[in-house]
Amino acid sequence: MQFAYADGSGYARLGLARNPFLAEAEAGVEPGLWIARAGVPEPPEPGTRTLIQLIGPKGAGKTSHLLRWRERVPGPYHYVPPTRDRWRFPPVAPLVYWDEVDRMGAAVRAAALGLAGVRGATVVAGTHADLTVPACRAGLAVQTYDFPGLTVAVLQQWAALRIADAALPGRTPQLVLDADTAAGICDRVGASLREAAVDLHIWAADHARRAAE
Numbered sequence: 001m002q003f004a005y006a007d008g009s010g011y012a013r014l015g016l017a018r019n020p021f022l023a024e025a026e027a028g029v030e031p032g033l034w035i036a037r038a039g040v041p042e043p044p045e046p047g048t049r050t051l052i053q054l055i056g057p058k059g060a061g062k063t064s065h066l067l068r069w070r071e072r073v074p075g076p077y078h079y080v081p082p083t084r085d086r087w088r089f090p091p092v093a094p095l096v097y098w099d100e101v102d103r104m105g106a107a108v109r110a111a112a113l114g115l116a117g118v119r120g121a122t123v124v125a126g127t128h129a130d131l132t133v134p135a136c137r138a139g140l141a142v143q144t145y146d147f148p149g150l151t152v153a154v155l156q157q158w159a160a161l162r163i164a165d166a167a168l169p170g171r172t173p174q175l176v177l178d179a180d181t182a183a184g185i186c187d188r189v190g191a192s193l194r195e196a197a198v199d200l201h202i203w204a205a206d207h208a209r210r211a212a213e
Contacts, residue, residue: 010208015171019208020162021201035158037061040145043069046094049120051113051135053101053127056147059194062126066097069124080104095122102129113138147191152182155196162200175207 011018044052054062070077075095080086080103087105090098092115101109113131116123117139125131132142159177167173181203189195 010210010212011166012168013211014175014208015168015173016163016166016175016204016208017168018166019201019204020159020166020175021197021204035154035161037065037147037154039148040065041143043073044095044122044124046073046075046122047120048122048141049117049139050141050143051116051123051125051131052143052145053125053131053135054145054147055127055130057128057190057192059192059197060147061193062147063099066099066124066126070097075124092116092119092121094120095124097124097126099126101125101127101131110134110138113140116140149190150186150193150196152179152186155182155186158193158196159200163204174211175204177203 041052044050054065056062066077073095075097076091076093077097078090078099080088080090080098080100082100082103086103087108089108090096090104090112092112096116098104098112104112109131113123113134114137115121123135123140130144132144135142156177156179159182163173163175163177177200185196185199189199
């Protein structure tokens with residue numbers, strides 16, 4: 001991926017301290033930058049013998065929603081990496097958060113879901129694949145949320161929050177995401193805010209470079 005770059009003077013002329021769309025260093029979203037996606041259910045309750053699965057592509061917001069729910073309703077969190085550790089057995093408790101569950105070794109996943117069913121647990125899962133069949137086999141009810149494609153309104157709201165967060169003290173940023181640009185990005189990236197951020201990083205850098213000329 002090739003990024004566009006601009007020096008600091010261009011951003012300063014736009015009233016910005018930096019590019020507003022720098023990649024996050026860690027998973028999760030600062031409270032002031034949070035946007036709620038349409039239809040996302042309320043935080044889960046423990047002990048419901050249910051799999052609540054959040055399905056979406058990379059960067060859609062699955063991990064951010066899991067971590068935000070966990071702040072409000074605590075429970076063990078288990079991340080499944082794309083390594084041999086994907087065979088590590090996850091914690092099972094009245095409420096657990098499993099992330100990237102589709103990576104989990106199939107035998108481990110079946111056993112973990114089975115134990116969750118026996119114990120009557122609530123499992124909140126971030127996943128790229130639908131886990132309804134193995135969850136039902138384990139005796140779990142299933143609730144599914146599929147992240148929808150980004151809309152122009154959602155992307156403009158998200159961009160505005162990021163731009164405001166990058167503003168120089170006492171300055172009103174001179175950078176606004178127009179509807180046509182937002183629509184083109186939405187068409188390309190589908191549900192992924194991470195992919196949208198790549199496009200917006202380049203878009204902001206182009207504006208800053210022009211401002212510096």
